[in-house]
Amino acid sequence: EKKPINVAVTGAAGAIGYALLMRIASGDMLGPNQPVNLQLIETEPGMKPLSGVTMELADCAFPLLRSVQSTTDLEAGFGDAGLAILVGARPRSKGMERGDLLTANASIFAAQGAALNAAAARDVSVLVVGNPANTNALVASANAPDLSPAQFMAMTRLDQSRAAAAVAAKTGAHVRDVERVVIWGNHSATQYPDLTHATVRGQPALKAIGDDAWVKKTFIPDVQKRGAAIIDARGASSAASAASAAVDHMRDLVVGAGDAWLSMGIPSDGSYGVEEGLWYSVPVTCAGKGVYQRVGGLPKPDDFSASMMDATRKELLSERDGVRHLLPK
Ligand code: NAX
Secondary structure (H helix, E strand, O other): OOOOEEEEEEOOOOHHHHHHHHHHHHOOOOOOOOOEEEEEEOOOOOHHHHHHHHHHHHHHOOOOEEEEEEEOOHHHHHOOOOEEEEOOOOOOOOOOOHHHHHHHHHHHHHHHHHHHHHHOOOOOEEEEOOOOHHHHHHHHHHOOOOOOHHHEEEOOHHHHHHHHHHHHHHHOOOHHHEEOOEEEEOOOOOOEEEOOOOEEOOEEHHHHHOOHHHHHHHHHHHHHOHHHHHHHHHOOOOOHHHHHHHHHHHHHHHHOOOOOOEEEEEEOOOHHHOOOOOEEEEEEEEEEOOEEEEOOOOOOOOHHHHHHHHHHHHHHHHHHHHOHHHOOO
């Protein structure tokens, strides 16, 4: 039998955690032959609801679930973790300014970066889901000097899937037939969902859609604001779809995804005028075993794309300015 993989999840008692843990434990994320140990991290007030979730995990009698540990201690929770999914974050409360939220969350991710640095497996892959995800990934990595920045990723997979689903609906194709949709930049309303390289059934998506006004006036803003539309309809933010995107991201990273283009927020290498040190979403391919590679050699973006990519870059810069005091010199 395969050796179990240790998967750490923060915010495990939250809405995303509830959906995510079931998918990991059932084998959806790492496959039907891969046992897992769950290492669940919560706040003190989160421990009681978490005990209910772990009762349910036991009651599911998942054949692949080898052990479940629940803790408030970061180093214990991240100990020897091969995969870490950082979901727990402070939600925006009434009257809270965006800057306050940024700082409150950044201090959480500074502590988690330091604990990962101290305790996780040296080849750990860290996926940041909690918002503001890109800047939280930056802060966590900055506090983990012994791990490579490339090991920290911010999740934009949900945005990618939302964009692909919108294109499928528009063209009457199945979502599986929509490829190479790209999310650039921040996981926020400034993100740029880009169809320049996308294909539908192997044909250029922009040609299949044939409606530039729809792309610019409907598709892009709808994808950017999809999270708000779900809150408006459901009275709660997307949870199952966010969990599903995290499962997809980690599965592709660990198992590999051939030549598929997948978007993730990773440390910039300076391309597209994005300064190094920002976590900016770009297309990558995944070879498996935690290895990903940026898609290179793309033609220079046209003026519209360049201005969209620049706007989201500027937002990430200003977020970094807001957390500078938490970045070690
Ligand atoms: P919930 O409020 O339901 O759950 C969050 C959980 O995290 C709570 O149980 C809380 O006790 C715990 N928590 C808070 N601080 C913690 C800490 N320091 N250590 C460990 N646990 C901690 O939120 P949920 O709906 O699950 O959303 C979680 C995060 O995901 C939010 O920041 C949200 O904005 C973000 N999202 C990110 C998405 C993405 O695509 N990157 C999409 C969905 C979601 O909006």
